[in-house]
Amino acid sequence: MxxxxxxxxxxxxxxxxxxxLCCGLGGAVALSGLFDQQDTPAVNLSGCGQKLRAYRDLPAVSGYTDAQRSRAYDIVKAGIKLKVPPRGWVIAVATALQESGLKVYANDNPSYPLVKAHSMALPHDAVGHDHDSVGLFQQRPKPPEGAGGWGTVKELMDPTTSAEKFYRKLLSTSGWQQDPLTIAAQAVQGSAYPDAYAKWESDATNLVNALTGGAARTAANASGARSVGTCAANGQIAASGWxxxxxxxxxxxxxxxxxxxxxxxxxxxxxxxxxxxxxxxxxxxxxxxxxxxxxxxxxxxxxxxxxxxxxxxxxxxxxxxxxxxxxxxxxxxxxxxxxxxxxxxxxxxxxxxxxxxxxxxxxxxxxxxxxxxxxxxxxxxxxxxxxxx
Missing domain, CATH: 2.70.70.10 (Glucose Permease (Domain IIA))
Structure with missing residues (x-):
């Protein structure tokens, strides 16, 4: 004292x-049938989490629209497909919150007209475009000459594809599960404002928990989508980063x-x-x-x-x-x-x-x-x- x-x-x-007691939830709950699609792998969240609801039954999250929740859902779904541990879902959602507000198009409407930027026809995302960056993660498309970039405009404007590209870069970063969210996100994004990601960590955690029944409370160092594991045990870092x-x-x-x-x-x-x-x-x-x-x-x-x-x-x-x-x-x-x-x-x-x-x-x-x-x-x-x- x-x-x-x-x-x-x-x-x-x-x-x-x-x-x-760990997370106040008992028993093993399998996230089988996570989504309507048949090719989505099952995820075992023993002791934490519940089955993610069908797309049409997304749970409400205070402060977020249906469109924003659906984009967070797309990000989590992509993480499960690539067997990314839940810590990665939190980092990805926080990054998208900073970069695009979890919106892809103005008013999140795919029919919004194209705009011209750097001699390329680019869809105008929800918060304006930064040079030629587009999509949930404001990734730069491959230029016409074919050098560099994250992919085609069409790919980057697709939430699932852009999330998968984010995750693949994240997974190649050493120590990302233990790093502060700002460092992990910055290692992928290379943002001019790396500290800006920090303010979204709680919101991203809440969104992931709401969509999965508590996956952000699972152990962050679990590996494999079929064994994402249990509520964080003694000494384990939770997906929330704690x-x-x-x-x-x-x-x-x-x-x-x-x-x-x-x-x-x-x-x-x-x-x-x-x-x-x-x-x-x-x-x-x-x-x-x-x-x-x-x-x-x-x-x-x-x-x-x-x-x-x-x-x-x-x-x-x-x-x-x-x-x-x-x-x-x-x-x-x-x-x-x-x-x-x-x-x-x-x-x-x-x-x-x-x-x-x-x-x-x-x-x-x-x-x-x-x-x-x-x-x-x-x-x-x-x-x-x-x-x-």
Whole structure:
């Protein structure tokens, strides 16, 4: 436990928290008959997900039109066909959200007239064309002389074909399942605005979950469309891009504690256990707190501060904090880390009366108490429930 920077007190709590069940869904559910087409392979999402509804019965997703949901459906379908793990579906949908708003034509109407650009007759996509880029992913067509490009205009204006081309490039990128979404998407797209993909990660996750009954909560490192596998287990990265920071029971939860507020949860991992980045992002803090304190020794309930700690800035305005490391963090400020990267090791520096990780989640890039939320439901929604030993 800790008295953290910015004057936020964290007070001891001993109440045990019940072990959380994976995703709250039980049993193996096969995604056979995913689509109306007969050639679509079955996908096994044991413990997470349900059968994707028929095209005509697409579930509603708040904030998105029928046309946009159908384009997300096309992207997921293409990923299943190519046996891409669900993490790839999330990355692809987020990329299409940024590039085209999940629309192919103006008003998503295939009859919209062609426009002239760079001496080529190109369909005008929903948000205007960038030079000669078209389609869901704003891919550049092959020029008349035949050198370069992603394919013909006709191919790139077809959602399934353009998605398949995106996936093939993604699959050839080393480490894409662990990388922050922005890095994975940028490795495919080569965008002039690579950071823009970050703001769509939550929406893409929600769309994939809605269309598949929770596939973004499955393990991202599963391989093969016939064994996309299970809800993310201990230490596995979910398709949402998140992983447990440590595998340990919760010893103190989020909320009021004897007149103060505990702005995170304590995970009772043993001394020396690896502390991992809960998602890909940028290290913005790696220091001893308070700065005048001695973090290279065990603290106590009366010792101030987080001790050795790390803060990471993730996509979509989310920050995480990791307190009470046994020694100096093994990462540094300005370092980009992947989900699961070791940040340091469990100890009891700072305001701690026993070895544990104090873990916090903050929204809106607000690391004060105003931005703090309960990490338990947040992580459960990402597919990596806290509290499992």
């Amino acid at each position: 800790s008295r953290r920077r910015r004057g936020l007190w964290v007070v001891a709590g001993i109440a045990a928290t019940a072990v959380l 992983v447990q920071p440590v595998k340990a029971p919760i010893s103190s939860g989020f909320g009021p504690r004897g007149g103060f507020v505990h702005y995170g949860v304590d995970l009772a991992a043993p001394r020396g256990a690896d502390i991992r980045a809960a998602a890909g992002g940028l290290v913005i803090t790696a220091e001893c707190e308070p700065s005048t304190g001695d973090c290279d020794r065990d603290g106590s309930a009366s010792t101030p501060g987080c001790g050795w700690y790390v803060e990471i800035r993730h996509a979509d305005g989310v920050d995480t904090r990791y307190c009470h490391m046994v020694s100096r963090p093994v990462v540094h400020v300005g370092q980009t880390v992947a989900a699961g990267t070791v940040l340091g090791h469990v100890g009891m520096s700072g305001n701690a009366d026993g070895p544990h990780l104090h873990f916090e989640v903050h929204l809106r890039n607000d690391l004060s108490s105003n931005g703090a939320i309960d990490p338990v439901p947040f992580m459960r929604d990402k597919g990596v429930p806290l509290g499992r030993s």
